[in-house]
Amino acid sequence: MKKSHFIVAVLFCMTILSGCVDRKVIDDVNIATGIGIDKSGNQFLGSIMIPVFKPDKSFGNFTFVSKGNVIRDLVSEMQKKASQPIVSGSLDIALFGEDVAREGLIKTLDVFLRDPSVGARVQLAVVDGKAVDIFKGRYGDRGNSQYLTQLLEHNMNQQNLPITNLHRFLANFYKRGQDPYLPMLKKSNHNLVTITGLALFKDEKVVDILHENKMFYFKLLVDNHILGVVKVKEAHGESTVKSIGLKKKMRLIRRDPYTFSIKIKLKGDLTEHQERMLKEGEIRKVEKQLAKQIARECKMLIEDFQRKGIDPVGFGHFAKSRTRSFDFKKWNTEYKNAKFKVSADVHLIGHGVVE
Numbered sequence: 001m002k003k004s005h006f007i008v009a010v011l012f013c014m015t016i017l018s019g020c021v022d023r024k025v026i027d028d029v030n031i032a033t034g035i036g037i038d039k040s041g042n043q044f045l046g047s048i049m050i051p052v053f054k055p056d057k058s059f060g061n062f063t064f065v066s067k068g069n070v071i072r073d074l075v076s077e078m079q080k081k082a083s084q085p086i087v088s089g090s091l092d093i094a095l096f097g098e099d100v101a102r103e104g105l106i107k108t109l110d111v112f113l114r115d116p117s118v119g120a121r122v123q124l125a126v127v128d129g130k131a132v133d134i135f136k137g138r139y140g141d142r143g144n145s146q147y148l149t150q151l152l153e154h155n156m157n158q159q160n161l162p163i164t165n166l167h168r169f170l171a172n173f174y175k176r177g178q179d180p181y182l183p184m185l186k187k188s189n190h191n192l193v194t195i196t197g198l199a200l201f202k203d204e205k206v207v208d209i210l211h212e213n214k215m216f217y218f219k220l221l222v223d224n225h226i227l228g229v230v231k232v233k234e235a236h237g238e239s240t241v242k243s244i245g246l247k248k249k250m251r252l253i254r255r256d257p258y259t260f261s262i263k264i265k266l267k268g269d270l271t272e273h274q275e276r277m278l279k280e281g282e283i284r285k286v287e288k289q290l291a292k293q294i295a296r297e298c299k300m301l302i303e304d305f306q307r308k309g310i311d312p313v314g315f316g317h318f319a320k321s322r323t324r325s326f327d328f329k330k331w332n333t334e335y336k337n338a339k340f341k342v343s344a345d346v347h348l349i350g351h352g353v354v355e
Contacts, residue, residue: 030064030086033145036131037074037108038097043067046074047132048086051143059143063135071111088115092149093123094166095131095185101199101206106173109166120167123152126199126206128186137190148193152183155195160215160228162198173204176328177316184209202310217297220246220264221313229271234289240272241290241348252322258338260315264294269350287346294344302340311335 034049045067052060064086066077079086096105125148127134139147155161164182172180184197198210198218210218216230226246232239245267253259268290270283305311309332316335320326 028084030082030084031090032086032088033090033143034093034095034135034148035088035091036095036097036127036135037071037100038127038130038132039099039103040067043069044071044074044100045130045132046071046078047135048075048078049135049144050086051145059141061135061138061144063132065132071108075111088118091118091122092145093125093152095125095127095134095148097127097129097131098184098199098206101126101182101201104204105201106204109170118166120165122166123149124164124166124169125152125183125185128184128196134185134187134193137187137193139191139193148185151193151195155183158227160212160219160230161195162215162219162222172312172314173201175314175317177311177318177320177331178314179203179310179312181210181312200305200308200310200312202308207310208308214297214301216243217294217301218312220248220266220294221262221298221301224248230290230293232286232290232293234285237273239270239286241268241286241346242271243268244349250318252319253341254339255323258315258319258334260318260338260340262298262340262342264298264342264344266290266294266344266346268346268348270348283348283351287348291344291346294346295342298344299340299342302342306336306338309336 030050032048033051036047036049038045038047045065048064050062050064052062054060064078064081066074066081068074068077075086096108100108134148135144137144152161152164156163161183162181169180169182172178180201182199182201183195184199186194186196188194195212196209197212198215199206200208200210216228219226219228224246226243228243230241230243232241243266247265249261249263251261253261270286302313302315305313315338316328316331319331320328
């Protein structure tokens with residue numbers, strides 16, 4: 001085939017195929033950027049957040065709300081109220097009231113799994129209160145969806161929130177030997193939302209809430225790369241340390257009973273110290289004190305998870321990967337009797353304003 005004939009054939013195919021695409025003009029649809037699911041009596045209360053683009057280039061927000069007995073019916077009810085179609089291709093965040101999360105999320109998430117337009121990186125969170133109340137606030141100047149997603153991403157990348165999204169939640173849920181977790185949000189006032197902790201799941205149901213002051217230590221256990229902030233108290237006052245690097249090594253050293261060794265090496269910057277400047281020898285004492293604090297708090301967290309029968313760190317999955325003919329039926333009992341040896345080493349390579 002001559003080159004000119006080939007080009008004509010390609011152009012002809014492109015013309016035919018372009019007519020098969022279901023095109024939507026952005027001004028002719030309602031773009032859903034956030035979805036919330038709450039309980040209202042025996043029914044579900046659904047809310048969808050739509051950004052409103054104003055002529056002066058500022059952002060507003062509009063929320064569609066409906067009730068129903070089936071999750072999929074909620075969107076159909078909202079479509080009846082909308083003057084333009086509601087589309088989900090730009091969904092950024094999904095919020096679930098705590099009462100919904102305590103009953104189970106997988107049937108609710110089935111709506112997301114069956115919609116090819118919903119990306120795996122959609123952020124999920126559990127709400128202390130009602131998701132619809134969070135959507136009806138007004139946050140920042142870029143719209144509520146941007147505020148909420150950036151709130152979560154900033155705290156994952158720079159603070160103490162472990163990395164989560166739809167993909168990670170489902171991976172942990174379907175992975176045998178590890179339970180999922182999600183951020184916990186609460187509306188502070190009309191202009192602010194706060195991360196108050198982590199919702200910890202057993203299978204698909206929330207069974208416990210991890211307080212925000214424990215998130216740094218939990219993040220050490222579940223994330224491979226970490227930026228976070230922690231406070232440490234010692235004889236010379238209170239210091240603030242920002243972690244900038246993490247090396248973690250977990251080993252299975254015995255099987256009867258199961259005994260795990262966890263070694264944590266943390267690099268950080270001493271960003272603040274109470275009252276006065278620290279000398280070189282005093283900085284070494286801060287390192288030792290923080291190392292003891294990390295080892296103690298991480299072990300206490302793990303033992304608390306054992307008592308509650310949850311495994312968000314994934315010790316069961318780790319043990320299975322290193323044990324031939326691993327029996328998950330026995331693991332539930334073996335996990336409760338497992339032993340954990342946690343050690344930490346801290347090196348402060350930057351002393352910030354106290355240097």
